[in-house]
Structure formats: structure tokens, C-alpha cells
Amino acid sequence: MSRKEVLERLERWAGGIAKTIVELKEPVLEIPSRTLSNTIWDEKNKILRLGPEKLKRRFLDVKESRRFMQTMLMLKLIVEAIRADVYPTIRDLYYNGKHTIIYKDFLGREHKENTWDEQAESNGVIEDIEVAANILREEMGVSADVKGKVVGPIVVRSQGYELDASKFGETALSLPVNVDALEIVKVEASYVLVIEKDAIFQRLVREKFWSQENAILITAKGMPDRATRRFVRRLNEEYKLPVYVLTDGDPYGIYIYSVYKSGSIKLSYESERLATPRAKFLGVAPLDIERYKIPDQFVIRATERDIKRAQELLKYPWFQNEIWKKELDYFLKTKKKVEIEALSAHGLKYLHDYIKDKIRNNKFID
Amino acid sequence: MSRKEVLERLERWAGGIAKTIVELKEPVLEIPSRTLSNTIWDEKNKILRLGPEKLKRRFLDVKESRRFMQTMLMLKLIVEAIRADVYPTIRDLYYNGKHTIIYKDFLGREHKENTWDEQAESNGVIEDIEVAANILREEMGVSADVKGKVVGPIVVRSQGYELDASKFGETALSLPVNVDALEIVKVEASYVLVIEKDAIFQRLVREKFWSQENAILITAKGMPDRATRRFVRRLNEEYKLPVYVLTDGDPYGIYIYSVYKSGSIKLSYESERLATPRAKFLGVAPLDIERYKIPDQFVIRATERDIKRAQELLKYPWFQNEIWKKELDYFLKTKKKVEIEALSAHGLKYLHDYIKDKIRNNKFID
Numbered sequence: 001m002s003r004k005e006v007l008e009r010l011e012r013w014a015g016g017i018a019k020t021i022v023e024l025k026e027p028v029l030e031i032p033s034r035t036l037s038n039t040i041w042d043e044k045n046k047i048l049r050l051g052p053e054k055l056k057r058r059f060l061d062v063k064e065s066r067r068f069m070q071t072m073l074m075l076k077l078i079v080e081a082i083r084a085d086v087y088p089t090i091r092d093l094y095y096n097g098k099h100t101i102i103y104k105d106f107l108g109r110e111h112k113e114n115t116w117d118e119q120a121e122s123n124g125v126i127e128d129i130e131v132a133a134n135i136l137r138e139e140m141g142v143s144a145d146v147k148g149k150v151v152g153p154i155v156v157r158s159q160g161y162e163l164d165a166s167k168f169g170e171t172a173l174s175l176p177v178n179v180d181a182l183e184i185v186k187v188e189a190s191y192v193l194v195i196e197k198d199a200i201f202q203r204l205v206r207e208k209f210w211s212q213e214n215a216i217l218i219t220a221k222g223m224p225d226r227a228t229r230r231f232v233r234r235l236n237e238e239y240k241l242p243v244y245v246l247t248d249g250d251p252y253g254i255y256i257y258s259v260y261k262s263g264s265i266k267l268s269y270e271s272e273r274l275a276t277p278r279a280k281f282l283g284v285a286p287l288d289i290e291r292y293k294i295p296d297q298f299v300i301r302a303t304e305r306d307i308k309r310a311q312e313l314l315k316y317p318w319f320q321n322e323i324w325k326k327e328l329d330y331f332l333k334t335k336k337k338v339e340i341e342a343l344s345a346h347g348l349k350y351l352h353d354y355i356k357d358k359i360r361n362n363k364f365i366d
Numbered sequence: 367m368s369r370k371e372v373l374e375r376l377e378r379w380a381g382g383i384a385k386t387i388v389e390l391k392e393p394v395l396e397i398p399s400r401t402l403s404n405t406i407w408d409e410k411n412k413i414l415r416l417g418p419e420k421l422k423r424r425f426l427d428v429k430e431s432r433r434f435m436q437t438m439l440m441l442k443l444i445v446e447a448i449r450a451d452v453y454p455t456i457r458d459l460y461y462n463g464k465h466t467i468i469y470k471d472f473l474g475r476e477h478k479e480n481t482w483d484e485q486a487e488s489n490g491v492i493e494d495i496e497v498a499a500n501i502l503r504e505e506m507g508v509s510a511d512v513k514g515k516v517v518g519p520i521v522v523r524s525q526g527y528e529l530d531a532s533k534f535g536e537t538a539l540s541l542p543v544n545v546d547a548l549e550i551v552k553v554e555a556s557y558v559l560v561i562e563k564d565a566i567f568q569r570l571v572r573e574k575f576w577s578q579e580n581a582i583l584i585t586a587k588g589m590p591d592r593a594t595r596r597f598v599r600r601l602n603e604e605y606k607l608p609v610y611v612l613t614d615g616d617p618y619g620i621y622i623y624s625v626y627k628s629g630s631i632k633l634s635y636e637s638e639r640l641a642t643p644r645a646k647f648l649g650v651a652p653l654d655i656e657r658y659k660i661p662d663q664f665v666i667r668a669t670e671r672d673i674k675r676a677q678e679l680l681k682y683p684w685f686q687n688e689i690w691k692k693e694l695d696y697f698l699k700t701k702k703k704v705e706i707e708a709l710s711a712h713g714l715k716y717l718h719d720y721i722k723d724k725i726r727n728n729k730f731i732d
Contacts, residue, residue, distance in 0.1 A: 077714075080714070081714055084714065084715065085573070086569075086573055086714045086715050087568070087569045087572035087573055088569065088710065088714050089565040089566065089568075089569060089707060091565070091705065091707040091710075092569070092707045092710040092714060092717075093710075094707070095664055095705075095707050095708050095709075095710040095711045096710040096711065096713070096714055098663065098664070098711070100663070114663075141572075143565050143566075143568040143569040143572060144565050144568065145563075145564040145565050145568070145587065146564060146568060147564075147587075149540045156537070157535075158534065158535025158536045158537050159535035159536060160535065161533045161534060161535040163534065163535075163537060167527045168524065168527060168529065169523075169524025169525035169526065169527040169529075169542070170524045170525060170542035170543065170544065170547065170548075171522070171524050171529060171539055171540055171541060171542045171548070172539075172540035172542075173537055173538075173539070173540065174515045174537055174538035174539065174540045175537060176535070176536035176537045176538075176568075176571075176572075177536065177568045177572065178536065181536065182536075182537070197511075198511040198512060198513075199455040199457070199509050199510050199511050200455065200509075202453070202455075202509040202510065202511070202512060202542075202543045203452075203453045203454065203455060203458070203509040205542075206453035206507075206509060206542075206543065207451070207452055207453055221511065221513075297464065297466070297480070298461055298464070339457065339461075341455060341457040341458045341460070341461050342461050343461075344454065344457075344458040344459075344461040344462040345461045345462065345464070347462070348443075348446070348447055348450065348452045348454050348458060348462055349450065349452050351458075
């Protein structure tokens with residue numbers, strides 16, 4: 001969607017509300033409910049979706065008029081930003097929209113009320129607008145942190161400039177906020193390798209692993225941001241590239257994989273466009289400690305937090321299969337975790353062999 | 367320095383030690399001491415340096431033989447990595463070098479000793495080798511996280527590939543681990559703007575601020591990594607570009623500026639090559655709350671940690687001047703801090719005016 005199309009859709013929405021008011025009818029916003037109870041696990045597509053529940057936000061309902069006005073205010077700020085060609089962050093929008101409204105009630109008493117108090121409030125309104133308009137905030141021109149970097153056999157185009165990620169030497173291409181505005185010109189890769197750790201990404205870039213493997217390497221340095229998740233999703237969905245995720249061998253690593261694959265249960269409304277349900281877990285899997293004979297002195301004892309996280313992971317719909325149950329049970333039984341770098345105990349280039357073995361011999365986990 | 371030259375220098379060093387042993391003399395390593403007492407504030411160049419103190423690491427001294435052997439082991443790992451053309455991380459080196467030595471003492475009793483136990487130990491040895499050989503670890507082929515991204519009128523070359531950071535659209539160029547291997551082909555910028563917050567960097571990229579200002583924009587998303595610091599230093603030193611640092615208006619923001627400018631006192635041996643002593647602080651300065659009339663409701667109350675950090679900053683040699691004293695005293699008195707986004711209270715494009723006002727009218731702090 002171009003910036004102009006986004007603007008038109010938002011203006012059409014706001015225009016409809018204005019029309020209602022002019023016709024002296026009560027304006028009501030219909031917004032898909034972002035509650036847990038309205039989160040549905042779509043077994044066929046292996047994705048979290050928002051259910052059909054919608055909440056009605058009525059202007060003339062005392063309990064809802066504040067939130068109604070907040071939604072209108074934020075919509076105005078976003079539309080104004082697009083018209084002025086600026087790209088505010090969610091925090092800019094919070095500050096720009098925060099002010100105190102002074103009004104008198106029917107007894108003539110003066111009251112003061114802030115448009116919003118905390119950023120959590122204005123963020124929630126942005127999320128409402130996203131799901132109601134079905135446009136990602138990034139497409140609406142809202143800026144955010146971007147962590148993702150890419151190298152490999154892929155050519156993209158951004159604002160007319162062509163960028164060939166196979167010609168970056170030891171540098172990398174940093175993803176833009178709005179990945180949907182990135183045109184993918186050419187992809188000749190065999191697969192996508194998503195790497196949790198930035199330093200491991202740097203290693204594999206410097207060792208030209210991607211060109212030996214004809215793979216696209218991506219890192220978001222730990223927990224992925226929305227832009228990186230959207231980019232990985234696009235590569236899988238539009239170009240049918242297999243996606244493998246390489247993390248440390250602990251529940252946090254598996255959780256990072258889970259975010260790429262399915263997103264978070266709390267933010268299910270994002271998953272429909274950001275998740276990559278077909279992403280595979282390459283490792284390090286808990287049982288790899290035995291499979292790849294990681295010496296005992298390189299094994300780290302799990303913390304209480306690791307154990308709690310593993311127990312949570314076991315409840316996720318997308319981990320409901322025998323293989324994951326076996327892996328997580330092994331972890332909970334042995335309380336052993338390992339870093340990806342522990343593979344270097346077998347030699348500084350063993351990491352290459354490990355990745356190739358996992359992919360060539362289908363040793364990854366779905 | 368090319369990879370070959372690095373290898374030669376390390377081999378020469380190791381060769382000298384081997385020769386001593388062959389001649390049946392005691393091998394001794396001379397390593398600049400990285401202690402606080404050997405850290406000197408060079409007032410003229412405004413930089414922290416290591417003093418002349420050197421420590422001697424004797425193989426035949428029971429207290430030092432362990433560290434002597436650790437240094438030799440790490441040197442061997444690094445040399446082997448260069449020869450094998452791999453680029454291990456410091457953690458890879460820790461795992462690769464960790465093993466248990468079993469030996470018998472003169473009474474025939476068996477003993478076990480690990481080459482190193484914690485990563486802190488092996489990291490310390492890498493630092494010793496850096497200062498002793500006077501080569502940054504990145505140049506020795508050790509990999510690490512890289513946070514820095516760049517856009518603007520600068521062309522660089524990495525492994526033969528030319529990258530023009532003015533032709534990246536909404537994406538950015540991600541810095542490599544070893545910034546010294548990056549050839550700077552052409553720079554036509556008026557100044558360098560270092561931005562603490564990634565989301566603000568993204569905004570300014572999307573709003574084409576850099577092309578209006580003919581500026582190079584850089585972010586390292588908070589606390590800078592070594593690669594970003596080295597790159598900023600090179601732009602200032604080799605191309606005489608003014609460097610301005612834009613952060614939140616709190617002691618943490620000022621601390622980030624301080625790291626770019628002078629480095630950390632504990633890691634003074636890095637500063638000689640990573641610090642940019644001429645970097646200026648653009649803001650947000652504590653007194654900007656008054657200067658730019660930030661409304662009270664956008665001001666955040668400082669925490670105990672902020673206050674403690676401000677008191678520490680006041681002791682740093684590079685903050686010993688009237689202007690900084692006034693700013694930090696104002697902060698300590700009012701306990702007020704602001705985020706950079708608070709400027710958006712004056713309009714979504716006010717940030718542009720703020721930056722231009724600071725630079726055009728010399729309102730930055732040295």
C-alpha cells in the first residue's frame with residue numbers, strides 16, 4: 001500500500017464518522033477486540049488470529065467516550081503526520097498529543113483532564129487503529145527501532161535505490177522500518193538462516209558462509225523486532241524460502257524461535273502479518289548436548305527462570321507435538337543448557353558443519 | 367593493517383618467545399598494565415591513555431605461570447584462526463581453548479587444572495594481547511556484536527564492494543566488525559550526527575533529514591559498541607568532520623556522549639583508538655528544559671540512579687568546565703529529565719528545528 005492509499009483509507013474511515021455526527025447520529029467505532037478471549041489458534045495455518053469479537057466504542061457512553069476521543073485524536077495525529085510527510089515514533093505521538101483539556105460540567109465546576117497520561121494509553125490507541133484499519137503502524141508512517149540486518153543473494157529496492165545484499169563485503173544491509181515498502185527485486189537463495197546472536201552473524205558473514213551455502217543470513221540480535229519478523233515472513237510467504245532459526249540451546253532461544261514462528265499470544269493481532277508459521281528450529285536443541293557430544297564442562301546449569309519459561313513453552317499450541325515434548329522434557333529433567341559457541345569446543349569451524357548437518361539431514365524441528 | 371601483516375606481527379612476537387626458550391632462558395612477557403593507577407588523562411589531547419607501567423609475566427614465577435600459559439594459549443588460538451581464515455567470537459575462543467590439564471607433581475600426585483574457568487579470564491587475556499601487540503582484537507579477526515548503522519553522503523569500500531550510503535533509501539548500512547578494514551572512498555558531508563535512539567535515527571532517515579543537512583547520520587542504539595566508536599573516530603580524525611551527539615536529556619544520555627568522546631576510565635586502553643575527543647554534545651542538555659520551554663507535564667522525575675550517575679559524571683576529567691558544571695548542577699538541583707521526543711510537544715517537526723538551531727548557533731557543548 002502506498003502512502004497515498006494509506007491516507008485515503010484513514011480519511012475514508014474518519015469521513016464516515018464525521019458524516020454520522022453531521023447527521024446528528026451517535027458516532028460509534030467498531031474495533032476488533034484484542035483480548036486473550038478473542039485470540040484463536042488457527043490449527044490449519046498454524047497461526048494466531050483475532051476472532052470475530054468486536055468492541056463498540058460509543059461516543060455517548062460515559063465509560064467509553066474518553067477512549068473514543070483518544071482514538072480520534074490519534075487518528076488526527078497520524079493523518080496530519082502523513083500529510084506533512086513526517087514519520088513520528090510512537091513516543092513522538094504520545095508527546096505531541098498529550099495536553100490538558102479544561103472544561104466545565106453542568107453545574108459550572110471546572111474540571112481538568114489529560115488526553116492521555118501514560119504512553120501505554122496512547123500505544124494502546126495506536127494498536128486499536130492498526131486492527132480497525134487493518135494497516136500496520138509502519139505503513140502508516142510511524143517509526144520504531146529496527147534491529148534486523150541482512151546479507152546474501154537478494155536484491156531489494158528502497159525508494160528507487162537498488163541494493164544487492166550479496167555485494168556488501170563485511171558490512172550488512174540494515175532493514176527499514178516499513179518492510180512492506182521494500183521491493184524484493186531478485187532472490188536466488190536456497191534458504192534463510194535466522195541467527196539469534198549478532199556476533200555469530202558477523203562471524204558467518206566474515207567467513208563467507210552465506211556464499212558457500214547460497215543462503216540469506218539475518219539477525220535481529222536477540223528478540224526480533226516487528227520489521228525483521230515481517231521481512232522473514234515475506235521471504236517465506238512470497239518466495240517460498242525455507243527459514244531456519246539458529247539460537248542458543250536454552251528456553252530463551254526457543255522462545256525467540258517461537259516469536260518468529262508464531263508471535264506472542266498477547267499480541268496475536270500482529271501474528272497474521274508478522275509470523276512465519278513454517279519456520280524451523282535448527283538448534284541448539286536441548287538434546288543436541290548428547291547428539292553433538294558437548295563436553296560437560298561447557299554445559300550451563302539452568303536458572304529458575306529458564307525452567308519457568310520451558311514450562312510455559314510446553315503450553316503453547318505450536319509446541320504440542322512429540323518432538324518438542326521430548327526436547328523440553330529432557331531440558332526440564334537435566335536442567336542443562338548450552339550456548340551456540342559451545343560447539344567451538346569441537347573446533348573453530350565446527351559451527352559450519354553443525355548447520356550443514358542439520359539442514360542436509362533434516363535434523364531441524366518443525 | 368592487512369590480515370597478513372597482523373599474522374606476521376603476532377608470529378614475530380611468538381617467535382621471540384620460542385627463541386628464548388630454545389636458548390634455555392626464561393621466557394618473560396612484557397604487557398602494558400591495564401590498571402587504574404596506570405591510566406593517564408592526557409589534558410592536551412583530551413584523551414585517556416595507558417601510562418608507561420608494564421607488568422612482567424614470568425613463566426618461572428608460580429604466581430604468574432598460569433597467566434603466562436593462558437596468554438600463550440590464546441595467542442595460539444588467534445594465530446590458528448587467522449591461518450584457517452575463521453573469525454571466532456571471544457566466546458568461541460573461550461570454549462575452544464577451555465580444557466583440563468592433568469599433571470603430576472614432584473611427589474607423583476595427580477592434579478587437574480582448567481586452562482581457564484570463566485570467560486572473564488579468557489577475555490582478560492585477549493585484552494592483554496591487544497595492548498601488548500598494539501592491535502585491536504577486531505583487526506586480529508575476532509568477531510563481536512556490531513550495533514552501528516550509517517546513512518548519508520559517504521562512500522565506503524568493503525572487500526572490493528563500493529557502498530554509497532546516500533543511496534540506501536529507507537534502509538541503512540550496517541557497520542562491519544573491523545572498521546579499520548573499511549576503506550573510506552569519498553566523504554562529502556558537512557557534519558556527523560550521532561543519534562542515541564534508533565527510532566529517532568529511522569525518523570530522520572525517512573524524513574530525509576540527512577540530505578537536507580548534508581550530514582552523515584549514525585546510531586548505535588544506546589551505548590555504543592567498539593565498531594561504531596571507531597568509525598566515528600575515523601570520520602573525525604581522518605576527515606575532520608564535526609561530530610555532534612544527540613541523546614535523551616538525562617545522565618544516561620550524557621554518559622553515552624561521554625563514551626563516544628572519551629571512553630570509559632576502566633577501559634582506557636581502548637580510548638586511544640576508539641574515542642573522539644572533539645565530539646560535541648548537541649543535547650538534550652538539562653537546561654534545554656528551560657531554553658526550549660519543555661512543558662512541565664513532559665518532564666520526568668529523575669531516579670536515584672540518575673542522580674548517582676550525574677554525580678559520577680561531575681568527576682570525569684572531560685566534564686571539568688563551567689558549562690558542564692552548570693548543566694549537571696541544574697540537573698542535580700531540579701532532578702528533572704526529558705526524553706528527546708518531548709520536543710514533539712512543540713510539533714512533530716520541531717526536532718529538525720532544534721538540531722539546526724543547536725548547530726547553526728553553536729549551542730552545543732564541548
